[in-house]
Amino acid sequence: MGKLDEKVVIITGGAGGIGGGMAKAMVKEGAIVAIVDLNEEAGEAMAKELQEISPKSSFIQANLMDRDNLGNIVKTVAEKYGKIDVLVNNAHASKQVSIEETTQADLDLSFGTGFYATFYLMQAALPYLKETKGNVINFASGAGLAGHETQGVYAAAKEAIRGITRVAANEWGRFGINVNIIGPLANSQGVEAWAKAQPEYYEAVKNKIPLGRFGDVENDIGRVAVFLASEDSQYITGQTIMADGGSIMLR
Template sequence: MNRLDGKVAIITGGASGIGKGMAMAFVKEGAKVVIVDLNEEVGLQSIQELQIYQPESIFIQANLADHNKLQGIIQQAIDTFGKLDILVNNAHASRMKSFDQITQEDFDLSFNTGFYPTFYLMQAALPYLKETKGKIINFSSGAGLNGDVGQATYAAAKEAIRAITRVAANEFGPFGINVNLISPIANSPGVQKWAEEEPEYYRTMLSKIPLGRLGELESDIGRVAVFLASEDSDYITGQTIMVDGGAIKLR
């Protein structure tokens, strides 16, 4: 416990799902967390839960697709806490469509909410992470690694995030900044909805997980994020950490 004591973390998409699971794991380890989310109602509810463990944690309502506002997220964290130790780029929206039905609007949604915010927030956070020798955690996906059917726009953005994460690991390493990826399979609200809409596809996916279950948001995904945010991972950078029950084995 308290592996993140005194650390300041920003988590995008932190009001629900994997983001909230990580936020809960972080505050229980002593971090002051800034959750950033589009949904104000859910964000305000979630921050109340986080403040039970860390009263100084705050919520910022923001549309990450408005790229002009991204610098302000970093600045608000700095103005509030005076430093930044951890940046977690988790938020991402996309539509599941067959290849022949995808439009430019579909690509814009995926890249404007996933890839570009990840890039611009990393860029804006860099001067402050240099000061703290901080950590960046980005998110990739088995959809990109496997080429999942119906996931072209999501997979493309996730693989683009993987690419810039590896570049950043090389460029930021001399400053003592670690940059890694988590590729999860988790029991999130989005996956639960997908399971209802595509039950056969869901059962097929579950059958390919050797551990036979979906990851828990806080205890599985959140704890790995804590590890990557803590000094325990100081000698790990540029890596894709598969938190997926063994579904994909990278070589």
């Protein structure tokens, strides 16, 4: 038996990167995973890979900027599987730009795919999570915690997500729902592309990580997600767990 046997999990941005790594880690622990992504081709490919282990897993093509459709994502999964145990709000698109040059469109993209999608999906999933005493896993970033340059719109949305996560942990604890955050640092496709484009800078950043490497999306970040989605973490809520090799040590 796996740690997540027959748990129904929604993962946004699940077609690749950290989302795909979490999906793979979870199906190997017995979960049924519904991945949500804008990229239909990548989503279908990931779904086929997941179905080799978890035949009931599936893909939903959706644009998280379409706020009116967010509730339908949750409803579709609940109707298909009869329940929802875990909501993972991983997807987030953003543009690197200085505060001085930030436009409303930049803010709309980051908050639309990040904070608003997270908020409205949590709201829509709440009735189902009450029934299962489920879990919510949201995502923070070192960009917000450290205030990295040119990451203003991304950092703002990520810190807003941290804020609503703590509020939800306080409000939803009475229902037996756990709400936590992962702050990852991993070799996603974006980081791999950056490593090829700027190998010296990549190595300099890697050398500052106490554990000396970037994380693996499945075996490092995915395993933390498995823990937070499982019964092993049921006395943990409202926490930001940094899965970043020790880069940021919260106090």
